[in-house]
Amino acid sequence: MxxxxxxxxxxxxxxxxxxxxxxxxxxxxxxxxxxxxxxxxxxxxxxxxxxxxxxxxxxxxxxxxxxxxxxxxxxxxxxxxxxxxTTDWLSQKGRQRLEEYGIAPPQPSGAPARCPRCGSEQLEKISQFGSTPCKAQWRCQSCLEPFEHFKCI
Amino acid sequence: MTREEALFQFLLRMGDNTLVLGQRVSEWCGHAPVLEEDIALANTALDLIGQTQMWLNLAGEVEGKGRDADKLAFLRDVWDFRNLLLVELPNGDFGRTMMRQFLFDAWQSVLLGRLTNSAEPRVAEIAEKAGKEVAYHVERSSGTVVGLGDGTEESHARMQAALDYLWPYVGEMFASDAVDEEMARAGIAPDPAGLREEYDALVGRVLGEATLSIPEGGFFHKGGKDGARHTEHLGHMLTEMQWLQRAYPGASW
The missing domain is CATH 3.30.300.130 (Fe-S cluster assembly (FSCA))
Structure with missing residues (x-):
């Protein structure tokens, strides 16, 4: 070839x-x-x-x-x-897909911008770690659903 | 001692600290007070084991006798380990585990920050990688120490007891010997004593916020980083960690 x-x-x-x-x-x-x-x-x-x-x-x-x-x-x-x-290297396409998939993309502040399900900004951290090394666990205080946040490093 | 020999010892110290603490922390898997903490402890252990692979693989490369991270981890006995006594101590309760984690994370974060400027590029790049993970570890462990220290009467008492028990093991982090002197001379690693001020500032701030008091007195236990006298606990831990290689030498998959 x-x-x-x-x-x-x-x-x-x-x-x-x-x-x-x-x-x-x-x-x-x-x-x-x-x-x-x-x-x-x-x-x-x-x-x-x-x-x-x-x-x-x-x-x-x-x-x-x-x-x-x-x-x-x-x-x-x-x-x-x-x-x-660094999570700065995540592509724009990747960030969008993460959110559609239910994982909040990384933010420089270290906290997710909004709930990937309902879009609410009323959020609370459950744990700094999640199901894989790259994620943390958060919960939405509006729709009450837990979700994962891609850790920002 | 040649520079290469000192570098080998220094790398063993770095890798054995993360290996032994990683193994200790992983003992919590399935036993932590709540699921989220269980997952956090397991992830912390995973990061530490990952860092171990980098440090010990480099140690083996520097030694040049064909040993890699696995061989160094599984085929050495107690007297060849070069970790701080602090990290081999049994977990105790959750409070003591988190206090130990904080005391170690704080030291590692200060040390790795300095190592990113190491004259040995292979050390600097591992420090850069590990430093990002450790920044996250120290954020979590300091938050937990504050939460439990400035918590209920029960949690406060347990955290103070943990600090009283562990504090005499902190001094070993800052004691220098011939290996450290050689590393400092070569610009590879900082003199351990030079980290104390930054460490005390960080630890003092967090423990103050946690309403905990640092015990008085300058006595500290030593004998881990030079392997002269480990505690009785390390041998017991290794029998479990190394069981497979001891029972089935050379087993792999």
Whole structure:
């Protein structure tokens, strides 16, 4: 096969869902830091979200599976720690999808802007942690529903 | 001691602190007072174990004998561990666990802040990564210490008892030895004594808000970070943590 362009690879990776929050793609999450060809080897640079996140291993497997399925033979996955991942790297599309999915997107203030279900701004924090390392638990005081907030780091 | 040997010891200290505390905190999984706290403790433990992988993998790389984080975590016995005594102490009640977490988080947040300027780029990048997680940990643990300290008569008494018990283990964080001197000389890590002022300011502010009193007296227990004398508790913890590798050497999946 002919060598796919870097832009093409980015598009393919944008179709790979995050294993824990499948409405986000790996590109939406901001963890793909670089895609480059080094001669005939495709190098994909990935940064971890949280250092202990168990999804990291699965993510690497899924990147590999997705690219192999497209015919990439020589692939090198590189890990990059610095600059450390920040939720500022979440794409606009990703933020919108998170909210539609019921997870409040990260806000610089550290608190969600509004309830992802009813839009109320009357909110209370239940816990600083949630079902995955990247989320905290909040509750809406208007519709009384609990919801998750994507932690801002 | 060469610089590489000192760096190896320093990295073991960083990784063993997070490993041992991570294991301790994970003992709460399924036992915390309420579900939200259970999840928070498990997530904190997960972050600490993740940081352990980074520190101990680098330690193994620096040592150059083919040991990685798993080998260092599971194939060493008590006398080779280099963690502070504070983190190996049993959990006690929820209050004591959170007090220990706060005393450790506060120290780690100050230390990691300094390490982001380390002359060793591999140390600086781990510190940058871990520092973001720890900023979040200290926010949670200080909030809990204030909530329980300035809470009911019962919760206040328990938090004061926890502080009285744990405070004599804080001093070890700031004691310097030959490893620290070498790291400071190389610009890799700060002299531990130089962190005390910032630590005392942070801890003093939170404990004041929590209406708790820091015990008087300068005595402190030591022997963890140089491995000279761990408490009896670490060995018991390791028998559980390392059980699989001891029973089935080399097992993997």
């Amino acid at each position: 002919s060598r796919p362009s870097v832009e093409q690879v980015w598009q393919w990776l944008d179709a790979v869902p995050d294993p824990e929050i499948p409405v986000l793609s790996l590109v939406d999450l901001g963890i793909i830091r670089d895609v480059a060809w080094a001669e005939d080897t495709l190098q994909v640079t990935v940064t971890p979200t949280y250092s202990g996140c168990p999804a990291t291993t699965v993510i690497n497997l899924e990147i590999e599976a997705a690219l192999r399925a497209r015919g990439v033979e020589k692939l090198e996955l590189r890990r990059q720690l610095s600059p450390a991942w």
